[in-house]
Amino acid sequence: MINSVVLVGRAGQDPEMKYFESGKVKTSFSIAVNRWDSKTKAEVTDWFNVELWDKLAEVAGEYVKKGRLVAIDGKLASSKWNDASGAQRERFFIRASNLRLLSGGRADQGAV
Numbered sequence: 001m002i003n004s005v006v007l008v009g010r011a012g013q014d015p016e017m018k019y020f021e022s023g024k025v026k027t028s029f030s031i032a033v034n035r036w037d038s039k040t041k042a043e044v045t046d047w048f049n050v051e052l053w054d055k056l057a058e059v060a061g062e063y064v065k066k067g068r069l070v071a072i073d074g075k076l077a078s079s080k081w082n083d084a085s086g087a088q089r090e091r092f093f094i095r096a097s098n099l100r101l102l103s104g105g106r107a108d109q110g111a112v
Contacts, residue, residue: 003075005094007048008102009033011068017061027057028093029064031072049093051077056099063101073098 012030019025028051037044050072052060064070074096083089 005072005074005076007031007033007072007094009048009070009072011064011066011070012047013066015061015064017057025054025057025061027052027060027064029060031070048072049091050074050096051093052096052099056096060096060099064099069102071098071100071102072096 009031012032015027015029017025017027028049030047030049032045032047034043034045036042072094074094076092077095078090078092080088080090
């Protein structure tokens with residue numbers, strides 16, 4: 001079985017960094033990935049939540065900014081929890097193992 005995800009898109013917001021007592025660092029942000037929808041004959045944007053850990057998280061926290069074009073390699077992961085009403089919730093996200101900074105913000109769209 002293979003669980004592999006490769007995405008190229010623009011950061012939807014500046015990354016959020018969390019530092020843990022264990023010394024670990026987690027950074028998360030979303031990316032917007034455009035695709036062509038042949039049914040509607042229009043471009044559609046899909047949003048993906050990305051999570052990075054440790055050294056990669058520190059790099060993302062420093063260099064990724066809203067609008068920056070990035071490439072993400074990783075795997076699809078999920079987390080489950082019970083909300084305040086006791087209902088079980090689940091969210092899916094990309095746990096990145098590689099990050100490539102492709103350009104700056106929207107002004108640098110041609111600089112890939």
